[in-house]
Amino acid sequence: MTRYVFITGGVVSSLGKGLASAALGALLQARGYTVRLRKLDPYLNVDPGTMSPYQHGEVFVTDDGAEADLDLGHYERFTGRAANRHDNITTGRIYQDIIAKERRGDYLGGTVQVIPHVTDAIKAFVLSDNEAYDFVLVEIGGTVGDIEGLPFFEAIRQLSTELPRGSTLFIHLTLMPWIASAGELKTKPTQHSVKELRSIGIQPDILLVRCDRPIPPGERRKLALFCSVRETSVIPALDVSTIYDVPIAYHQEGLDDEVLAAFGIPDAPPPALTGWAEISKRLRTPEGEVTIAIVGKYTELKDAYKSLIEALTHGGIANNVRVNLEWIESEVFDTQNPEAHLEGVHGILVPGGFGERGSEGKIAAAGFARRHKVPYFGICFGMQMAVIETLRHEAGLAAASSTEFGPTPEPAVGLLTEWLKGNALEKRAAGGDLGGTMRLGAYPAELKAGTRIAKIYGNTLINERHRHRYEVNMEYCDRLEAHGMVVSGTSPDGVLPETIELADHPWFIGVQFHPELKSRPFEPHPLFASFIEAAVEQSRLV
Structure with a gap:
């Protein structure tokens, strides 16, 4: 029998429901169970693809081309299971499907309503294709009390009565703030949040309480009493130094034991957490450290680069070093010399992005890395800017640019209007919709034998996730290679450049895809891993 765990949040947003869900999934896996994680997002956008990173953080892309919530990245990193488009749904997608059915006449003239039509669609999504899993963890986005979340809360309330008795569980994540002037941790916000949840028919079974210090026994008993849960079901979720400490911390507080006990599984094997302990040890006691400059345009909001940050951490784990990140807003190079900011760093990374703002600063960063032999990693937009920099300053094409920024006589980067996906030809129009119209998802690429990147992969055929509208123009590849920039990987049909590298450089690689989306702490x-290794070598020269 598949068991369902619904994770809701209260008091304030950004408490870490996604991490809590991922960590619980990792703990259940460590006990030998199969786990699937799903995210219900109440916003009206069909997906987060058209939302600014300042609004929503990064957009996570799955192998099958879904633009999804960043929490799916946490799910993948903690469980190792690749997510897909059926693991994330929004109000927008649900209404889009329902309205399409109504227009076709599928409802036979009936009135279409939130209950039962919207809630039935949510329930159908939650229950679909779960036969292979022991546990399905379902995170509901937003905070209890949000008006847009009401259909989702109603749907999971209905599921708790429709599914077999003992097959559903509700975990409510709340905040227990410390009031410095009173010298107390306060239980009232959690009490009010649970009251709100109970008013719509959901009684939480477990409280996962975020706080910055241990919860005294008296406050724990008070929460249990006023929120109608067992005292053992009040689980402190204390702050930890790294997110990879969360599974062990939650296990020590008894979260997984309490979940299994609530499902009547008291004799489950203990979790195998040796791997998590090793990850934690490497992060706490590294053998060295390196500094990586990230030259981007959303550096004020670190969630815009969430998978990137974690992938760099994983690279540090692979080399047993701490990776210190120096965030640089690319626009600063519009008025300041790059040397003042990049001198002394051990590696430079220019991540993906959209639009002309900050592009000249990214070009300047690529140029600094090329001239000063500093390891450089250009991802998606970062690869395109490195190409433009080389064409401008090595090949003498001062007008080299991207059509993304407007008309240009030297379109080194241009709009992708058609490409092959499998055996099908995908087409896009320049003036078409923005949502879901990029080159999205996993695509194969062929690497040239003997190149640095082929040696790093240990293979000449790779498969990586993409998210972009513009591509390097293959017509400029001869000029690039004449000036030392090798097009080391292309699409299988040879039409689209996928990777570039500088032959006469310690480590200078650009990729059109997003490798950060497939990095894991254990893999x-x-x-x-290679980029951080090169940064370690650079640290010995500085």
């Missing part, structure tokens, strides 16, 4: 992506 660091080879490009990030």
Whole structure:
């Protein structure tokens, strides 16, 4: 029998429901169970693809081309299971499907309503294709009390009565703030949050309480009493130094034991957490450290680069070093010399992005790395800017640019209007919709034998996730290679450049795809492991 765990949040947003869900999934896996994680997002966007990173953080892309919530990245990193488009749904997608059915006449003239039509669609999504899993963990986005979340809370309430008795569980993540002037941890916000949840028919079974210090026994008893849960079901979720400490911390507080006990599984094998302990040890006691400059345009909001940050951490784990990140807003190079900011760093990374703002600063960063022999990693937009920099300053094409920024006589980077996906030809129009119209998901690439990147992968055929509209123009590849920039990988049909590298450089690689999306703490992506290794070598020269 598949068991369902619903994770809700209260008091404030950004408490870490995604991490809590991922950590619980990792703990259940460590006990030998099969786990699937799903995310219900109440916002009206069909997906987060058109939302600014300042609004929503990064957009996570799955192998099958879904633009999804960043929490799916946590799910993949903690469980190792690749997510797909059926693991994340939004209000927008649900309404889009329901309205399409209504227009076709599928409802036979009936009135279409939130209950039962919207809630039935949510329930159908939650229950679909779960036969192979022991546990399905379902995270509900937002905070209890949000008006847009009400259909989702109603749907999971209905499921708790429709599914077999003992097959559902509710975990409520809340905040227990410390009031410095009173010298107390306060239980009232959690009490009010649970009251709100109970008013819509959901009684939490477990409280996962975020706080910055241990919860005294008296407050724990008070929460249990006023929220109608067992005292053992009040689980402190204390702050930890790294997110990879969360599974062990939650196990020590008894979260997985309490979940299994609630499902009537008291004799489950203990979790195998040796691997997590080793990850924690490497992060706490590294043998060295390196500094990586990230030159981007959303550096004020670190969630915009969540998978990137974690992939760099994984690269550090692979080399047993601490990776210190120096965040640099690329626009600063519009008025300041790059040397003042990049001198002394051990590696430079220019991540993906969209639009002209900050592009000249990214070009300047690539140029600094090329001239000063500093390891450089250009991802998606970062690869394109490195190509433009080389064409401008090595090949003498001062007008080299991207059509993303407007008309240009030297379109080194241009809009991708058609490409092969499997055996099908995908087409896009320049003036078409923005949502879901990029080259999305996993695509194969062929690497040239003997190149640095082929040696890093240990293979000449790779498969990586993409998210972009613009591509390097193959017509400029001869000029690039004449000036030392090798097009080391292309699409299988040879039409689209996928990777570039500088032959006469310690480590200078650009990729059109997003390798950070496939990196895991137990399986660091080879490009990030190699990049950090090169940064370690650079640290010995500085």
